[in-house]
Amino acid sequence: MSKNWPLWEIFVRSKNGLEHRHFGSLHAADAEMALANARDVYTRRSEGVSIWVVESKHITASNPADNGELFEPAQDKVYRHPTFYDLPDEVKHM
Amino acid sequence: MSEKEIKSLEEIFEARIARDEKIEPKDWMPEKYRKTHIRQISQHAHSEIVGMLPEGNWITRAPSLRRKAALLAKVQDEAGHGLYLYAACETLGVSRDELFEQLHSGKAKYSSIFNYPTITWADMGAIGWLVDGAAIINQVPLCNTSFGPYARAMVRVCKEESFHQRQGFEIMLKLCNGTPEQKEMAQDALNRWWWPSLMMLGPTDAESIHTEQSMKWKLKRKTNDELRQQFIDQTVPQADVLGLTIPDPDLKWNEETGHYDFGEIDWDEFWQVVKGHGPCNKKRMKDRVSAWENGAWVRDAAMAYAEKQENKKVAKAS
Ligand SMILES: [Fe+2]
Ligand SMILES: [Fe+2]
Numbered sequence: 001m002s003k004n005w006p007l008w009e010i011f012v013r014s015k016n017g018l019e020h021r022h023f024g025s026l027h028a029a030d031a032e033m034a035l036a037n038a039r040d041v042y043t044r045r046s047e048g049v050s051i052w053v054v055e056s057k058h059i060t061a062s063n064p065a066d067n068g069e070l071f072e073p074a075q076d077k078v079y080r081h082p083t084f085y086d087l088p089d090e091v092k093h094m
Numbered sequence: 095m096s097e098k099e100i101k102s103l104e105e106i107f108e109a110r111i112a113r114d115e116k117i118e119p120k121d122w123m124p125e126k127y128r129k130t131h132i133r134q135i136s137q138h139a140h141s142e143i144v145g146m147l148p149e150g151n152w153i154t155r156a157p158s159l160r161r162k163a164a165l166l167a168k169v170q171d172e173a174g175h176g177l178y179l180y181a182a183c184e185t186l187g188v189s190r191d192e193l194f195e196q197l198h199s200g201k202a203k204y205s206s207i208f209n210y211p212t213i214t215w216a217d218m219g220a221i222g223w224l225v226d227g228a229a230i231i232n233q234v235p236l237c238n239t240s241f242g243p244y245a246r247a248m249v250r251v252c253k254e255e256s257f258h259q260r261q262g263f264e265i266m267l268k269l270c271n272g273t274p275e276q277k278e279m280a281q282d283a284l285n286r287w288w289w290p291s292l293m294m295l296g297p298t299d300a301e302s303i304h305t306e307q308s309m310k311w312k313l314k315r316k317t318n319d320e321l322r323q324q325f326i327d328q329t330v331p332q333a334d335v336l337g338l339t340i341p342d343p344d345l346k347w348n349e350e351t352g353h354y355d356f357g358e359i360d361w362d363e364f365w366q367v368v369k370g371h372g373p374c375n376k377k378r379m380k381d382r383v384s385a386w387e388n389g390a391w392v393r394d395a396a397m398a399y400a401e402k403q404e405n406k407k408v409a410k411a412s
Binding site: 003 | 118120121122167170171174177178181182184189190191246247254393394396397399400403404
């Protein structure tokens with residue numbers, strides 16, 4: 001009776017100073033194998049200096065159907081942006 | 095959902111694509127969009143995977159270490175392409191196992207070109223030059239397709255393809271500058287791969303059933319005939335550089351259109367191969383299925399080992 005290898009999400013830091021970015025996914029039996037496979041699948045041409053692997057089932061994603069509720073309220077909060085505030089012309093750098 | 099509600103969702107959906115917005119896996123999408131994408135992306139993935147077989151045939155017999163390293167790297171890239179694409183396809187809610195099952199049972203198609211045999215070393219040159227060349231022409235427009243995971247996979251694939259074509263062209267060039275026998279070998283490979291490469295760009299527009307919908311969803315930006323013309327126009331001058339003759343007596347430059355005119359394509363042959371009667375269809379599937387089946391114990395052992403390690407961790411913690 002065979003069981004399928006679980007799915008992993010792969011995050012790669014392309015160089016120090018940059019954040020890890022989602023590169024894609026792959027199947028592997030465990031974390032160690034996911035790292036080894038990620039190296040072969042996603043960094044054959046020095047695309048990275050560090051890899052994170054996370055089993056896909058551990059990721060909780062927001063639902064696009066909730067986008068209105070989640071993200072629209074930010075749109076009318078213009079006072080969160082510097083351009084909302086009036087300054088006299090004499091004030092040069094602020 | 096009522097039919098009316100679905101209809102209005104569909105309109106919003108089509109408008110998003112028309113505005114060049116990307117569709118991501120968890121977004122609402124019409125069932126037909128999902129199905130069409132599963133079919134196209136998986137066919138594409140299968141082609142990358144089956145495409146390793148004809149070239150794998152020559153890895154152990156490459157004429158030098160330089161050639162061997164390059165061919166090995168190319169074939170490994172094709173495996174990578176298959177994996178990027180399977181992963182993109184799985185985001186649409188189909189499992190890797192189902193996809194393999196569709197390939198192995200013959201339900202899913204892969205590019206017909208891989209059902210031709212690779213009988214000499216020059217075939218490695220012709221495949222890189224022509225088959226990867228035609229693939230690039232097909233794939234570049236897909237970097238802008240509407241489905242996000244597919245577009246991102248294609249960007250990665252396209253970055254890697256140009257080395258494939260160059261290493262193939264270099265093999266041809268070396269043979270063409272070699273002994274008369276070597277040049278003859280290169281010409282023979284061109285003779286055998288030319289027409290299948292043209293067919294690779296798909297049936298003529300008149301026969302192509304998916305074009306209009308595919309254009310809307312940006313799965314296609316140019317028609318098969320336009321892509322084919324582009325391929326011919328770009329490849330003929332390259333054959334001239336090699337000093338090889340394209341095996342088409344009707345091929346000639348048309349001053350008026352600014353394109354090459356070319357001879358009739360044997361579409362009967364194309365459909366025969368698609369239907370499973372090409373020279374290597376059976377062998378390709380047999381090799382693919384036996385690789386999968388013979389690897390089963392390794393996959394099972396890896397899974398059993400992972401579970402055992404996991405259980406040990408749990409036991410220690412408790
Ligand atoms: Fe490829
Ligand atoms: Fe390739």
